[in-house]
Amino acid sequence: xxxxxxxxxxxxxxxxxxxxxxxxxxxxxxxxxxxxxxxxxxxxxxxxxxxxxxxxxxxxxxxxxxxxxxxxxxxxxxxxxxxxxxxxxxxxxxxxxxxxxxxxxxxxxxxxxxxxxxxxxxxxxxxxxxxxxxxxxxxxxxxxxxxxxxxxxxxxxxxxxxxxx
Amino acid sequence: xxxxxxxxxxxxxxxxxxxxxxxxxxxxxxxxxxxxxxxxxxxxxxxxxxxxxxxxxxxxxxxxxxxxxxxxxxxxxxxxxxxxxxxxxxxxxxxxxxxxxxxxxxxxxxxxxxxxxxxxxxxxxxxxxxxxxxxxxxxxxxxxxxxxxxxxxxxxxxxxxxxxxxxxxxxxxxxxxxxxxxxxxxxxxxxxxxxxxxxxxxxxxxxxxxxxxxxxxxxxxxxxx
Numbered sequence: 001x002x003x004x005x006x007x008x009x010x011x012x013x014x015x016x017x018x019x020x021x022x023x024x025x026x027x028x029x030x031x032x033x034x035x036x037x038x039x040x041x042x043x044x045x046x047x048x049x050x051x052x053x054x055x056x057x058x059x060x061x062x063x064x065x066x067x068x069x070x071x072x073x074x075x076x077x078x079x080x081x082x083x084x085x086x087x088x089x090x091x092x093x094x095x096x097x098x099x100x101x102x103x104x105x106x107x108x109x110x111x112x113x114x115x116x117x118x119x120x121x122x123x124x125x126x127x128x129x130x131x132x133x134x135x136x137x138x139x140x141x142x143x144x145x146x147x148x149x150x151x152x153x154x155x156x157x158x159x160x161x162x163x164x165x
Numbered sequence: 166x167x168x169x170x171x172x173x174x175x176x177x178x179x180x181x182x183x184x185x186x187x188x189x190x191x192x193x194x195x196x197x198x199x200x201x202x203x204x205x206x207x208x209x210x211x212x213x214x215x216x217x218x219x220x221x222x223x224x225x226x227x228x229x230x231x232x233x234x235x236x237x238x239x240x241x242x243x244x245x246x247x248x249x250x251x252x253x254x255x256x257x258x259x260x261x262x263x264x265x266x267x268x269x270x271x272x273x274x275x276x277x278x279x280x281x282x283x284x285x286x287x288x289x290x291x292x293x294x295x296x297x298x299x300x301x302x303x304x305x306x307x308x309x310x311x312x313x314x315x316x317x318x319x320x321x322x323x324x325x326x327x328x329x330x331x332x333x334x335x336x337x338x339x340x341x342x343x344x345x346x347x348x349x350x351x352x353x354x355x356x357x358x359x360x361x362x363x364x365x366x367x368x369x370x371x372x373x374x375x376x377x378x379x380x381x382x383x384x385x386x387x388x389x390x
Binding site: 048051059083113139140148155 | 205210211212215216218219220222223224226227231250251253255256257259260263264267289292295359360363364366367368370372373374375376379380384385386389390
């Protein structure tokens with residue numbers, strides 16, 4: 001069974017380097033910029049920015065599912081140790097939850113846009129605030145996995161294979 | 166709430182270890198700041214540059230992608246009608262313009278944070294990256310390349326602005342084909358450039374607490390429980 005699986009490199013991955021952090025560029029940037037353009041659109045009375053927000057939000061929602069697929073594979077191949085175990089659990093749980101939150105917000109936004117693309121209710125702006133907060137927490141957790149615990153980096157993988165952690 | 170620990174510099178937990186196992190030569194200029202830096206060679210635990218990079222890359226790529234969608238509008242409009250998703254060509258080009266504008270603004274900070282953090286970088290010695298470069302070569306390419314990409318983004322924004330507000334203001338397709346082609350070319354450059362940056366982290370261990378601790382001979386079971 002084992003030999004059917006691709007061999008793993010010094011990042012403990014079947015591909016060159018982690019893909020999840022590349023895909024999340026599009027979730028993070030598009031979700032955050034969507035919230036920012038909503039805010040500017042309301043404050044500066046620029047309704048054409050609501051259209052820009054809508055497309056960015058839709059793209060963030062599409063991208064998060066790709067991010068989760070690669071995230072699950074790479075989390076499965078990571079060898080978390082110490083406190084990074086619970087951080088990875090939290091990051092996974094919040095990742096799936098964010099997929100739900102983003103889908104819900106996009107659906108709601110689709111209905112709002114069909115009714116009147118020129119205005120945005122304050123309730124949606126409040127939901128934007130929640131989304132931004134969840135993204136910030138999720139990004140912080142992901143940052144800790146790579147920048148503190150170094151999951152999938154060559155030295156940590158080597159130390160794990162040598163039984164040092 | 167362990168995930169909020171980024172608020173507290175990792176220095177606090179490991180001052181002794183740092184003093185014993187500093188991983189750079191004692192006469193290095195960076196040593197002047199040693200007492201100010203944590204085990205990841207930064208005064209804070211999570212680097213800023215890689216987080217701003219999400220915005221530079223995400224906004225640029227999606228900007229060009231939506232301008233392509235705007236340019237191909239006559240072909241794809243039936244698909245969107247089938248999906249019951251109302252679209253306008255102006256809407257697509259608005260995404261192209263405003264995302265690029267946001268990208269241009271944020272990228273100055275991306276490059277500034279990048280230089281701050283690269284000046285404090287201590288790559289692990291004796292490593293050759295997957296694409297065959299050593300750490301100093303990788304940092305030189307990534308540093309100079311970063312400035313050139315910033316310049317390209319600014320040039321693209323100016324070019325895009327001329328097309329939107331002057332040259333093509335009365336036309337449905339707001340961008341020239343050449344502009345889109347140059348944008349796609351920059352995807353490749355940015356992709357290669359990002360690979361160098363990823364190698365600085367994942368292979369040379371720059372600013373990664375665990376990697377730096379390991380290279381200084383620490384036991385992660387003790388140093389990073």
